Amino acid sequence: MSASPPGWSAAHPGALAVPAVRALSPYVPGKPLAELERELGIRDSVKLASNENPHGPSPAVLAAMHAALGEVWLYPDGSCHALKGALAQQLAVPASMLTIGNGSNDLLVLLAEAFLTPDTSAVYSQYGFAVYPLVIGQTGARAIEVAALPGDAPMALGHDLVALRAAIRPDTRLVFIANPNNPTGTWIGPDELEAFVQSVPATALVVLDAAYQEYAHALGVPDTLDWAHRHANLVQVRTFSKAYGLAGVRVGYAISHPEVADVLNRLRPPFNVNALAQAGALAALADASHMQRCVAATMRELTRVTQGLRQLGLAVGPSATNFLLVQFGAGAAAIYQALLERGVIVRPLGNYGLPGHLRISIGLPAHNDRLLAALAELLPPRAAHAVATPDRRGR
Ligand SMILES: Cc1ncc(COP(=O)(O)O)c(C=O)c1O
Secondary structure, X not given: OOOOOOOOOOOOHHHHOOHHHHOOOOOOOOOOHHHHXXXXXXXXXXXXXXXXXXXXXXXXXXXXXXXXXXXXXXXXXXXXHHHHHHHHHHHOOOHHHEEEEOOHHHHHXXXXXXXXXXXXXXXXXXXXXXXXXXXXXXOOOEEEEEOOOOOOOOOOOOOOHHHHHHHOOOOEEEEEEEOOOOOOOOOOOHHHHHHHHHHOOOOOEEEEEOOOHHHHHHOOOOOOHHHHHOOOOEEEEEEOOOOOOOOOOOOEEEEOOHHHHHHHHHHOOOOOOOHHHHHHHHHHHOOHHHHHHHHHHHHHHHHHHHHHHHHOOOEEOOOOOOEEEEEXXXXXXXXXXXXXXXXXXXXXXXHHOOOOEEEEEOOOHHHHHHHHHHHHHHOOOOOOOOOOOOOOOOO
């Protein structure tokens, strides 16, 4: 007689999964363009939902990936030797401090797998990036969500470092900080942040997720790269998905103490970064001026879109990223739907506990014009603040 696990039946093989994984709610990504166009039978829709770089990679990067296509029958370089070398040189850190991931998401998963068990905990902010509770949850560790700053604070809904510090317990192994944060767009100044990192006990690692740091840097928020040499318990996580325009091939990296990098590199699947991603990221590093031009263009549009939205009477939070958090109030879901029907995909934030807000990525000028024109049509002229229901005029 074979003993079946409790709660198992042949009709429900999913019950065999570990309880922490069964309890997970899946990550909800932005709606893909092809899906919307299939559903509504429309064309020419625009996606302002996943904070991608709409300019895409440079011709040099595309050429490098095209060249790599000829060798896709070979496994990629499992050590990412060339990419690591180029990153080490550009970031002025030894290659032993680097771990390359299949997107920075991969590194968040690896960190959780390497440092969390059911008898530990991890701390993150309310309205912090949605992946943090997921990666914590899959390990069975206790996820400690800390209340964000209030809605009337200068960095409304951003991280409250005092509360985050107070939440760290002796069993806490990871503290996730997104700077700037997604979906709020808020950021923390370097002095305050470094004092926080310094205050965290050696029993916990601070995971500083800087997915949008190229945008923040362009707005004058200092780079924290050199902290890698000052704080042994700091892990900085970065990505090629946003400013470098390589979201589709998946490549990110972590800069950490060599011992932490060693742990992550042992755990990492042998070929976690594909050959096209390695070739594209390497070429992108060599073509930084393209990335800087993209960031500058996006920042100009960020200012223009912010003004346009405010002229429509909407409350828009400060942002050091390539997206905006916009308050629509009770009408947010209806506005989201009405924008979809006009071929504009933005991001609803119900899963973040922000059902009255939408997150809007900055697109190309023509995309942003589409968004502003659609909202002008949907909103009552000069709405005071929040919107009750969308006006369906002209449809
Ligand atoms: C704050 C933050 N961290 C990490 C990621 C993951 O990015 P990727 O896995 O594409 O590098 C994202 C993506 O939206 C993000 O917003």
